[in-house]
Amino acid sequence: MKNFIKYLNRHGVFVILPFFMYLIFRLMLVEECNEFERYGFGFFFFFFLIISNFYFVIYQTEKIHEHEDNSSGRFKFLAHILGIIFFLSLTFASYYWCLFDYNNSSFLKVSEANEYLDFCYYSFGVFIMNNTSEIQPNSLYAKLFVGTEMLTAFITIILILANYKDLKAKKSLS
Incomplete structure (x- = not known):
């Protein structure tokens, strides 16, 4: 149980980080920002997503x-x-929800009742490359974030499959 709690503490910060960054943006910056600064924050937001991906x-x-x-x-x-797959998907779902909350037109066909759960379902679908969700990215940032998740999923799954097969082969030779 201690290992599980340590695991949650280590990886859970990446799920919560987008909400804190978005809260700071909403409370302090959104009213005073011009369009350039908003795009700058969007790229800063994306930079943290890339850092999270590298970590995982x-x-x-x-x-x-x-x-x-x-x-x-x-x-x-x-x-x-x-x-890793679970926390990566939840991290992407957090970013998707923040994008959707800021601009409802970022994603199409999102139910209003369970937005975060819809994004979790969508994120898991994108990550396992079997997306049956009706949600569609509509804005530049939404497409950029979904494309990043698709790239991360591809690299992660290929990395897992290739290395796991090599591990089994090395162990049988020993």
Whole structure:
């Protein structure tokens, strides 16, 4: 249980970070900003998304190498990979919700009752490359963020599959 709480503390900050940045933007900057400053904040917002992605990809790579050296079992390795996918999807859902809250036309076909849950469902669908959600990105930022998630998903899944296959081959040779 302690490991689970430590895991949540370590990765949960990336899910909450977009909300804090958006709150700062809404409370302090939105009324005084011109269009250039708003776009600047959007790119700053995107920069934090890229940092989050790098963190999760590096963490995943460390877990692959740790598993290779430690051989702690497939279940533990797959649990780490599922945790990474879960937190990455929640992180993207947080960014999507912030974009949608700022500008409702950023995404089309979002239900008004459960916006965040819809974005979680959409994010998981994009991440596993089987999107059955009706939500569609409409603005430049929404398309940029969704494209980044698609690229991250592709890299992460290919990295997982390629390295996990190599790990199994190395262990059988030993």
